[in-house]
Amino acid sequence: MGVKSCCRKGCDEIMCFAYVDDIGYICRDCVEEFKLIMTRKGHAVDNILLIRYIDNELTKFVKDNEKMLAVSTINLNEYFDWYSLE
Secondary structure, eight states: OEEOOOOSTTOOOOEEEEEETTTEEEEHHHHHHHHHHHHHTTOOTTOOOOHHHHHHHHHHHHHOOOOGGGOOOOOHHHHHHHTOOO
């Protein structure tokens, strides 16, 4: 764990858990949130996925400044965006 700012937009954490080439430093909370989002998309944490797919999803995730774990209600557009296959 290093003292580096998390690259996720809107995250203020400075103790990062991982570094991903071409993406940046990521804190433990954001890593866990990303895993949750991926499982909600139907990918078990231990599923075998293409690295390029994970990179693309993680790139979209770090550009998003909403903390999904803290969200308990969403509108219908957000709901279907969450489950979008794109």
